[in-house]
Amino acid sequence: MVNSLDNNPPHQVVIVGGGFGGLYAAKTLAKAAVNVTLIDKRNFHLFQPLLYQVATGALSPADISSPLRSVLSKSKNTKVLLGEVNNIDPEAKQVTVGDEAIAYDTLIVATGAKHSYFGKDNWEEFAPGLKTVEDAIEMRRRIFTAFEAAEKETDPEKRRAWLTFVIVGGGPTGVELAGAIAELANQTLKEDFRSIDTSEAKILLLEGLDRILPPFAPELSQEAEASLTRLGVVVQTKTLVTNIENDIVTLKQGEEVKEIASKTVLWAAGVKASAMGKVLAERTGAECDRAGRIIVEPDLSIKGHPNIFVVGDLANFSHQNGKPLPGVAPVAKQEGEYVATLVKQRLAGKNLPPFAYTDHGSLAMIGHNSAVVDLGFIKLKGFVAWLFWLVIHIYFLIEFNNKLVVMIQWAWNYFTRNRGARLITGQESLTEFVISDRNYTSADNKLPVNV
Amino acid sequence: MVNSLDNNPPHQVVIVGGGFGGLYAAKTLAKAAVNVTLIDKRNFHLFQPLLYQVATGALSPADISSPLRSVLSKSKNTKVLLGEVNNIDPEAKQVTVGDEAIAYDTLIVATGAKHSYFGKDNWEEFAPGLKTVEDAIEMRRRIFTAFEAAEKETDPEKRRAWLTFVIVGGGPTGVELAGAIAELANQTLKEDFRSIDTSEAKILLLEGLDRILPPFAPELSQEAEASLTRLGVVVQTKTLVTNIENDIVTLKQGEEVKEIASKTVLWAAGVKASAMGKVLAERTGAECDRAGRIIVEPDLSIKGHPNIFVVGDLANFSHQNGKPLPGVAPVAKQEGEYVATLVKQRLAGKNLPPFAYTDHGSLAMIGHNSAVVDLGFIKLKGFVAWLFWLVIHIYFLIEFNNKLVVMIQWAWNYFTRNRGARLITGQESLTEFVISDRNYTSADNKLPVNV
Numbered sequence: 001m002v003n004s005l006d007n008n009p010p011h012q013v014v015i016v017g018g019g020f021g022g023l024y025a026a027k028t029l030a031k032a033a034v035n036v037t038l039i040d041k042r043n044f045h046l047f048q049p050l051l052y053q054v055a056t057g058a059l060s061p062a063d064i065s066s067p068l069r070s071v072l073s074k075s076k077n078t079k080v081l082l083g084e085v086n087n088i089d090p091e092a093k094q095v096t097v098g099d100e101a102i103a104y105d106t107l108i109v110a111t112g113a114k115h116s117y118f119g120k121d122n123w124e125e126f127a128p129g130l131k132t133v134e135d136a137i138e139m140r141r142r143i144f145t146a147f148e149a150a151e152k153e154t155d156p157e158k159r160r161a162w163l164t165f166v167i168v169g170g171g172p173t174g175v176e177l178a179g180a181i182a183e184l185a186n187q188t189l190k191e192d193f194r195s196i197d198t199s200e201a202k203i204l205l206l207e208g209l210d211r212i213l214p215p216f217a218p219e220l221s222q223e224a225e226a227s228l229t230r231l232g233v234v235v236q237t238k239t240l241v242t243n244i245e246n247d248i249v250t251l252k253q254g255e256e257v258k259e260i261a262s263k264t265v266l267w268a269a270g271v272k273a274s275a276m277g278k279v280l281a282e283r284t285g286a287e288c289d290r291a292g293r294i295i296v297e298p299d300l301s302i303k304g305h306p307n308i309f310v311v312g313d314l315a316n317f318s319h320q321n322g323k324p325l326p327g328v329a330p331v332a333k334q335e336g337e338y339v340a341t342l343v344k345q346r347l348a349g350k351n352l353p354p355f356a357y358t359d360h361g362s363l364a365m366i367g368h369n370s371a372v373v374d375l376g377f378i379k380l381k382g383f384v385a386w387l388f389w390l391v392i393h394i395y396f397l398i399e400f401n402n403k404l405v406v407m408i409q410w411a412w413n414y415f416t417r418n419r420g421a422r423l424i425t426g427q428e429s430l431t432e433f434v435i436s437d438r439n440y441t442s443a444d445n446k447l448p449v450n451v
Numbered sequence: 452m453v454n455s456l457d458n459n460p461p462h463q464v465v466i467v468g469g470g471f472g473g474l475y476a477a478k479t480l481a482k483a484a485v486n487v488t489l490i491d492k493r494n495f496h497l498f499q500p501l502l503y504q505v506a507t508g509a510l511s512p513a514d515i516s517s518p519l520r521s522v523l524s525k526s527k528n529t530k531v532l533l534g535e536v537n538n539i540d541p542e543a544k545q546v547t548v549g550d551e552a553i554a555y556d557t558l559i560v561a562t563g564a565k566h567s568y569f570g571k572d573n574w575e576e577f578a579p580g581l582k583t584v585e586d587a588i589e590m591r592r593r594i595f596t597a598f599e600a601a602e603k604e605t606d607p608e609k610r611r612a613w614l615t616f617v618i619v620g621g622g623p624t625g626v627e628l629a630g631a632i633a634e635l636a637n638q639t640l641k642e643d644f645r646s647i648d649t650s651e652a653k654i655l656l657l658e659g660l661d662r663i664l665p666p667f668a669p670e671l672s673q674e675a676e677a678s679l680t681r682l683g684v685v686v687q688t689k690t691l692v693t694n695i696e697n698d699i700v701t702l703k704q705g706e707e708v709k710e711i712a713s714k715t716v717l718w719a720a721g722v723k724a725s726a727m728g729k730v731l732a733e734r735t736g737a738e739c740d741r742a743g744r745i746i747v748e749p750d751l752s753i754k755g756h757p758n759i760f761v762v763g764d765l766a767n768f769s770h771q772n773g774k775p776l777p778g779v780a781p782v783a784k785q786e787g788e789y790v791a792t793l794v795k796q797r798l799a800g801k802n803l804p805p806f807a808y809t810d811h812g813s814l815a816m817i818g819h820n821s822a823v824v825d826l827g828f829i830k831l832k833g834f835v836a837w838l839f840w841l842v843i844h845i846y847f848l849i850e851f852n853n854k855l856v857v858m859i860q861w862a863w864n865y866f867t868r869n870r871g872a873r874l875i876t877g878q879e880s881l882t883e884f885v886i887s888d889r890n891y892t893s894a895d896n897k898l899p900v901n902v
Contacts, residue, residue, distance in 0.1 A: 043595060043875045060511035062872035069643035070869060079645045082599040082875075100603075133876050144494060148533040152551075192520035194530045401863040401871050405856055412852040418521060420852050421513035424494045424533075425584050 010035045010077075011347055014095055014104035016085050016276065018045050018068045020332035021110035021312030023398075028340030030075035034347070037104075039097060041084040043067060047397055049329055050406075051130055052173055055139035055266075056180035057188075057422030058413055063405050065133065066398040085111075085276065088283045090305055106307050106343050109280055109294075110336065113313035113327055116272035116291065123244040127166075127265035130173060134426075139266060141424050143181065146264045147189060148424070150196050157261070163201040164262040166249050168241050169269035170207025171214070172364040175224055177266055178205040179367040182231035187368070187417040203233045204260065206251065208240050208269075213372065215326060215362050220372040223381045227366045241269075271327060273314050284308060289316045289324065298354030300339050309342075311335035317355065325357050329396075334358065363389050368414070461486045461528075462798055465546055465555035467536050467727065469496050469519045471783035472561035472763030474849075479791030481526035485798070488555075490548060492535040494518055498848055500780055501857075502581055503624055506590035506717075507631035508639075508873030509864055514856050516584065517849040536562075536727065539734045541756055557758050557794050560731055560745075561787065564764035564778055567723035567742065574695040578617075578716040581624060585877075590717060592875050594632065597715045598640060599875070601647050608712070614652040615713040617700050619692050620720035621658025622665070623815040626675055628717055629656040630818040633682040638819075638868040654684045655711065657702065659691050659720075664823065666777060666813050671823040674832045678817045692720075722778060724765050735759060740767045740775065749805030751790050760793075762786035768806065776808050780847075785809065814840045819865070 011034040015022045018040035026038045047064040054061055072078045083097035088109075094101045115129030128138055143165070150162035165181050167174045185201035192198075205212065205228065211221040212228075212235060225235045236253070243250035244265055251258045273292030281288050286302045287295045293316035294302060300315060302308045312332030316324045325331045338355045345352045361375035363385075371389040373380040380388055390410065397403045413419055462485040466473045469491035477489045498515040505512055523529045534548035539560075545552045566580030579589055594616070601613035616632050618625045636652035643649075656663065656679065662672040663679075663686060676686045687704070694701035695716055702709045724743030732739050737753045738746045744767035745753060751766060753759045763783030767775045776782045789806045796803045812826035814836075822840040824831040831839055841861065848854045864870055 043599060043873070060513045060872075061876065062511045062874055065874055066871070067643075067873050069640070070871075070873075073642045080643075081603070082596075083603070133874065148494060152532070152534070189520070191524045192518075192531075399871065401860065401867075401869070404859050404863070408855050408859060409852065412855070416852075418852070420517070420521075420850065421511075422494070422518050422521075423513055423516055423584065425512065 011105045011343075012037070012103055013106045013108065013343060014039065014102055015108045015110060016040075016095065017110035017112060017312070017314075018042070018080075019048070019110060019112050019312060020329045021112075021336040022108065023068070023071065023336070024333045025108050025110065025311065025336035025340040026072055026075065026078055028337045029343065030072075030078065032077070032340075032344050032347075034077060034106075034343065036075070036078040037081055037102060038068065038072065038078060039081045039083055039085055039095070039102070040068060041082070043069070043080075043082050045071060045398060046133060047402075048131070050393060050397075051133075051136050052176045052180060054133070054136035054421070055130055055177065056143065056184060057140055057419040058180070059406060059409055060421050061133040061136065063402055063409065064397070066402065071398055086279075088279055088308075090284050090308065093307075104307075106309070108309045108311060108336070108339055109276060109314060110310070110312045110332070111274040111276040111314055112332075113271040113291075113293075114274055115267060116270040117267070118270055120244075123267070126244045126247065127168060127267040129267040130177075137426050140422065141426055142264050142266075143184070144422050144424050147185075147193065147196070147198060147201075149263070151193050152195075159196070160202070161247060161261040162263045163196070163198075164260065164264070165201060165203045166260060166262045166265045167203070167205045168244075168249075168265065168267050170205055170209070170212030170235070170237065171268060172362070174205055174207070174266075174268035175212055175228065176365050177268060178203055178228055178233045178235075179231060179365060179370075182228070182233050183367050183417075184419065184422075186232060188419050188422075199232070201232075204262075205233055205235045206239045206241060207235070207237045210237050212237065213362075213364055216364070216372060216374045217379055220374050220379055220381065224364065224366055224372050227370045227372075227381075231367050271313065277314055280308075280310070286310075291316075293324070299342060299352070300335055300355050309339045311339055317357075319354060320357055328362075330360060331357055363392060365389050368417075462556045462794070463488070463554055464557045464559065464794060465490065465553055466559045466561065467491075467546065468561035468563060468763070468765075469493070469531075470499070470561060470563050470763060471780045472563075472765075472787040473559065474519070474522065474787070475784045476559050476561065476762065476787035476791040477523055477526065477529055479788045480794065481523070481529065483528070483791075483795050483798075485528060485557075485794065487526070487529040488532055488553060489519065489523065489529060490532045490534055490536055490546070490553070491519060492533070494520070494531075494533050496522060496849060497584060498853075499582070501844060501848075502584075502587050503627045503631060505584070505587035505872070506581055506628065507594065507635060508591055508870040509631070510857060510860055511872050512584040512587065514853055514860065515848070517853065522849055537730075539730055541735050541759065544758075555758075557760070559760045559762060559787070559790055560727060560765060561761070561763045561783070562725040562727040562765055563783075564722040564742075564744075565725055566718060567721040568718070569721055571695075574718070577695045577698070578619060578700075578718040580718040581628070582722075588877050591873065592877050593715050593717075594635070595873050595875050598636075598644065598647070598649060598652075600714070602644050603646075610647065611653070612698060612712040613714045614647070614649075615711065615715070616652060616654045617711060617713045617716045618654070618656045619695075619700075619716065619718050621656055621660070621663030621686070621688065622719060623813070625656055625658070625717075625719035626663055626679065627816050628719060629654055629679060629684045629686075630682060630816060630821075633679070633684050634818050634868075635870065637683060639870050639873075650683070652683075655713075656684055656686045657690045657692060658686070658688045661688050663688065664813075664815055667815070667823060667825045668830055671825050671830055671832065675815065675817055675823050678821045678823075678832075682818050722764065728765055731759075731761070737761075742767075744775070750793060750803070751786055751806050760790045762790055768808075770805060771808055779813075781811060782808055814843060816840050819868075 044065040050064045053059040087096040153159040189198040294310045313327040371385040373385040495516040501515045504510040538547040604610040640649040691703045745761045764778040822836040824836040
C-alpha cells in the first residue's frame with residue numbers, strides 16, 4: 001500500500017518452496033501490494049498427509065497434488081518459478097536459481113525436511129522413506145511386488161520373508177502405513193492370489209519409545225495399538241533398529257537382539273532439515289538444532305536478519321513451550337500465513353505480536369472405520385474418529401476436483417474393500433524384472449526370528 | 452466339460468499378455484472347465500486408447516489401469532502370473548518364465564506391439580512414443596517442462612523452440628495428442644504463466660499420407676483437419692520426417708526440405724510387433740509380415756500349430772478383405788473372445804466358423820466439443836461425435852470405479868478447462884533439473900523454419 005503511492009518498485013517477496021508453509025504464505029499475499037516469486041523444484045504442491053495412500057494403492061499422485069501455477073493462477077502479483085535455489089546472498093539480498101539471480105526484499109524459506117537415517121544412509125536402499133511422489137511410487141512398487149514374489153516363491157522361508165513387512169517408526173505415518181498394509185493383506189488382496197493366503201502376511205510396526213503415536217494422549221496410543229493388533233499388526237515398542245541390510249532387520253529390545261528376515265522395510269522414523277538449511281545457516285550465521293533445522297526468532301525470522309524468515313519443517317520454533325513445534329502440515333500452514341501477514345503489516349507501518357501456534361489437534365487413520373483423533377478438549381476413536389479424519393482431509397485438500405475424486409475413491413474403497421491404484425510402475429519395474437533379479441542373500445543362511 | 456467327466460487334469464490354457472486380446476480371452480474363459488494362466492510383465496491391464504490423456508495431464512495412470520488380479524479375482528479357474536515369457540517350446544508344449552516352465556494345452560499369445568522408428572532407433576531419445584504408463588509420464592514431463600522452460604528462457608529463438616511441439620503421425624493418437632496440446636496452450640495454461648503467452652505455442656501435426664486419420668472416411672479427415680486448424684494446430688500432410696536429432700526435425704515435402712527447431716517431438720507414427728513375435732516365429736516356423744506380426748490362419752492359430760493362437764496387435768489376420776486388420780482395441784478384444792470361444796467349443800467336440808471382425812466404427816477426439824466418429828452407416832462430427840466418444844470410452848473402461856473417476860475428471864476438465872494431473876514427475880525430473888541441463892545445440896546455429 002505504501003509503495004503504490006510513490007514510484008518505488010513494489011516490495012519483492014521471494015518464497016522458496018511450495019509446500020504448506022510456502023503455498024499458504026503465497027496465498028495470503030495474493031492481494032497485497034507486493035510482488036511475489038514462488039520458487040519450487042517441483043511444479044506442484046503435494047498434500048503430504050495423504051502420501052501413504054498413494055504408497056498403498058488407494059489414491060493416485062495427481063489426486064493429492066495441485067499444480068502450483070493453477071493454485072496461484074489468479075494471484076496476478078505472483079510468479080511461479082520452476083527451479084532449485086542453490087545459493088542465498090543476504091548482503092546482496094538475492095537468491096540464485098541456476099545462474100539467474102533473483103532479488104528479494106523479504107525472503108521466506110520453506111524447503112521442508114527429508115528422511116534421516118541417523119547417519120546410517122546405507123539403510124535407505126533397503127528401507128525407503130516417504131516424502132515425495134517418487135518415494136510413494138517406489139514404496140507402492142515394493143509392497144505389491146512383495147505379494148507377487150510370494151505368490152511365485154516355493155521355498156517357505158523365502159516366501160515368509162516376502163510376506164513380512166517391517167515399518168520403522170510409530171508416528172502417524174508409520175501407523176497409517178501399517179494399518180493400510182494390514183487392510184491390503186486381509187481384505188483387498190485376499191481373493192486375488194492362488195498360491196498364497198495374503199492374510200498370512202506379517203506386519204511389524206517398530207517404535208523406539210514406550211508407545212506409538214507419542215504426540216497423542218496415552219489412552220489414544222493404547223487404543224491405536226489395540227486397533228492395529230485387531231487388524232493383525234504386531235506392534236513392538238521400546239524397540240531400536242540397529243541395522244538394516246540385505247533383507248535383514250536387526251532389532252534391540254532391552255538387552256535382547258533379534259533378526260527379522262523381511263523383503264519390505266519401510267522407513268517412517270526420522271527426518272532432518274532439507275539441504276537449504278545448511279546453506280542458510282552458513283550465509284546468515286543462523287543457529288541450527290541437531291536435525292539441522294534453523295532456530296528462529298519469535299516472529300519466525302533469522303536472528304540479525306529481520307527480512308529472512310523460515311517456516312514449516314525447516315524451522316525450529318521453540319518460543320511457545322520451550323519445545324520445537326512438530327513438523328506437521330498445520331504448523332507450516334500457520335507459520336506461512338503468519339509471515340505473510342507480518343510482511344503486509346510491516347509495509348503498512350504496523351506491528352504483529354509474535355507467532356503463536358494454535359494446535360487444533362492430531363489425527364491418525366488406522367483402518368476401516370477406525371482412527372484416533374486428539375483435539376485436546378475431546379478425544380475420539382473408532383468410527384467417529386474415522387469419519388472426522390475423512391472430513392478433515394477432504395476439507396483441507398487444496399483443489400475442488402481433488403476433493404471430489406478423493407471422496408469417490410474413498411467411497412469405492414470403503415464399499416468394495418478394493419484399491420484401484422495398485423500399479424507396479426516406474427523405471428525399475430521396467431529395466432529389470434525385480435522379483436527374480438533381487439538377490440535373496442542373508443536370509444539364506446540366517447533363520448528368520450519370530451517376534 | 453469333457454475333462455470334468457474323467458480323471459484327466461483340466462485343459463490348460465496359457466495366455467501371454469493382459470492387454471485387450473489376452474484379458475478378454477481370459478474373461479471369456481472365466482466359467483469354462485479349463486485352467487487358465489495369464490502371464491503379463493505388468494500387474495495391470497492398461498486402457499491404451501486413453502493413454503494420451505495421461506500424457507497431457509487430464510487423467511492419472513491408475514484411472515485407466517485395472518489390476519489384472521482384481522479384474523480376474525472372481526475367475527477361480529484363472530491364475531495371474533507376473534513375469535516375462537522368455538521362451539516357447541511347441542514340442543514340449545510349454546512356455547518359460549524366468550527358469551520356470553509352464554505347460555499348456557492351448558497357448559494364446561497376445562503381447563501386442565511397440566513403437567517403430569522404421570530403423571531409426573536413435574530418434575527415440577528425441578521423439579518418445581506412447582505405449583506404456585511410463586511413456587505417458589515421460590511425455591507429460593516433456594510437455595509441461597517445455598512450457599516451464601519457455602517461461603524462463605529470454606532468448607526469443609530458444610523460447611520459440613521450447614514452444615514448438617511436433618507430433619509425428621496423423622492417426623488417432625497423433626490427432627488426439629495435437630488437439631489436447633492445443634487445448635493446454637490455448638485454455639488450460641493461458642492464465643498460469645507470466646512471461647510467455649502459452650497460446651503462441653506452435654503445434655505441428657505431420658502425416659506422410661495425403662490426409663490425417665486415413666482409416667476414416669475422407670470427409671471426416673477433412674473435418675478433423677478443419678477442427679484442428681481452428682484450435683491452432685498446423686496440419687502438414689504428405690510430409691515425411693527424414694531426421695530427428697538435437698531438437699531439429701528435418702522434413703521432406705515433395706522436393707522441399709525443411710528444418711524445424713523443436714524441443715518437444717512426440718512419436719505417433721509407426722508400430723512393430725513385440726519381441727515375442729520373433730521368438731514365436733523361430734519356434735513355430737510361422738510367417739511374419741514386414742512389421743514382424745505373425746500371419747495367422749482363419750481361426751487365428753499358427754499354421755501347423757492348431758493349439759497356438761495369436762491375437763491382437765501381434766497378429767496379422769488378412770482373411771477378411773485381404774488387408775490385415777488394424778491394430779486397435781476392438782480387433783484385439785474380438786479376437787481374444789473368439790479364440791476363447793473356440794477353445795470351449797473344441798472341448799465340447801464342436802466347431803466354430805472362421806474369425807470375422809465386426810467393425811463398429813472408428814472414433815477420434817479432437818478437443819472441447821469436437822470429435823469425429825465413423826460408424827460406416829453414419830458419420831458424426833462436432834458436439835454429437837464428441838459426446839459419443841465420451842460415452843463409448845466410459846462404457847468400455849474395465850472397472851466401475853475408473854468409470855466414475857474418469858467421468859468426474861472429464862466433467863471438471865470440461866467446465867473449468869483445467870487439467871489437474873499435470874505433474875512433472877519421474878526419476879529424470881529428480882536426479883537432474885532438466886531445463887537447465889538439456890543442451891540446446893543445433894538450433895543455436897540454425898534458423899528455425901516457419902511451416
